[in-house]
Amino acid sequence: MPKKIFIQGAIPPEKISDSIAKHQSKTEIGGHSIFLGQIRADEVDGKAVTAIEYTAYEEMAEKEIDKIREEAFEKFDLTCAHIYHSLGKIQAGELCFFVFTSSAHRKAAREANQFLVDEIKERVPIFGKEIFEDETHQWKVNR
Template sequence: MSHFGFKRERFDLAPHQALLADPVAGAYASFEGWVRNHNDGRAGVLYLEYEGYEQLGVKEGERIIAEAFARFDITKAHCIHRLGKLEIGELAVWVGVSAAHRDAAFAACRYIIDEVKHRVPIWKKEHYADGDSGWVNCEACAAHAADTPPLK
């Protein structure tokens, strides 16, 4: 049973939330990441494009959720990340965790979204109203890391 997945189209959360149900679970915590219309102090984001290296992304996502099971006393956990073009307000990522008690559910949910953002090979391109566009975390690096060797 897979715990991490990508979806290229909008999807209904209800069936995914239902997978977290369990008689021992007294808590359900979730995180939803939504597409916002500004980033890094700059307004005018029109839409985002997410691109993923799916084969490695699924492996890394599954590893993160396995780590969450090892670290926290949780019952079930799932994460879904969207790919493709997303409009403002759309759901970009969902994490759902069930547990006997809320502390573990909150902590595991936080752990999973933080690790997914840092480790899963997903890239986000912002498209602005003025016609500009850029890959988040890459363009600034390209501008500021010109004297840094890449293989570090």
């Protein structure tokens, strides 16, 4: 069964620190890599983005992320990999995507983290609607 990766609202900093703290007892780990996606206050057509509202086909998205996670374990010598993504309205400056990889050596953790982030962005049905300062909105185009 795929792991639950979606969190309603922004990813709280405590989630990140708790994840790190839980790994202190795993003495076979020598390196961690963390990616944190944060909402940018981009300017699009002269309007500032104030938030992004994320939606997803959760079951489909979790199955695809599970596949990508398994691919990462096949390609890289990982100890563990944790993935979380926000759903709902996330304000500019808040965290929306958290990928945390661990391995005996730093290179595998870094390379796996990059692989996971890139593949999730490319393959997983997660949709973002940019909300502008004037309350208008549009579907996000990755820039």
